[in-house]
Amino acid sequence: MTRRPKLIVFDLDYTLWPFWVDTHVDPPFRKLSNGSVCDSSGRKIEGYPAVQEILESLVNEGIPLAVASRTWWPEGARQLLNLLEWEKYFTYQEIYPGSKLTHFKKFAEMCGISYSQMLFFDDEQRNIHEISKLGVTCVFLPNGLTCNALEEGFQQFERKNL
Numbered sequence: 213m214t215r216r217p218k219l220i221v222f223d224l225d226y227t228l229w230p231f232w233v234d235t236h237v238d239p240p241f242r243k244l245s246n247g248s249v250c251d252s253s254g255r256k257i258e259g260y261p262a263v264q265e266i267l268e269s270l271v272n273e274g275i276p277l278a279v280a281s282r283t284w285w286p287e288g289a290r291q292l293l294n295l296l297e298w299e300k301y302f303t304y305q306e307i308y309p310g311s312k313l314t315h316f317k318k319f320a321e322m323c324g325i326s327y328s329q330m331l332f333f334d335d336e337q338r339n340i341h342e343i344s345k346l347g348v349t350c351v352f353l354p355n356g357l358t359c360n361a362l363e364e365g366f367q368q369f370e371r372k373n374l
């Protein structure tokens with residue numbers, strides 16, 4: 213039987229979507245009648261191609277999901293999570309600037325599980341470096357979340373928790 217993490221944590225910018233919410237997209241955001249989300253310049257806002265399906269399948273597997281973002285514009289990030297209809301996938305959301313050690317302390321408190329049972333995906337080495345010291349299995353993603361990256365994460369997690 214394969215071991216699965218008890219919590220999977222995702223960064224937002226350049227992990228779930230291909231931009232910095234506080235820099236690269238312009239509010240106000242809106243949803244068009246065809247369901248797509250745009251910023252004020254008409255730029256289409258969407259996640260990396262595999263993200264929706266991955267979130268859906270992890271939730272169906274019964275694994276709780278969380279967001280850890282250090283964006284300078286938490287309100288914008290929340291608006292986009294809402295417009296993209298991703299809010300329903302995340303049991304926990306910690307979105308504010310500063311070290312992600314704070315975000316992870318909150319997760320540990322709220323879910324009462326140890327760091328070794330968490331899996332984390334992020335596109336910045338400094339976050340990976342900091343959070344791996346806690347004992348969390350961390351996966352560096354240079355090009356956003358993909359099915360292969362998820363699989364790699366599961367394998368790393370299993371190797372660490374033999």
Ligand SMILES: [Mg+2]
Binds near residue numbers: 223226335
């Ligand atoms: Mg990022």
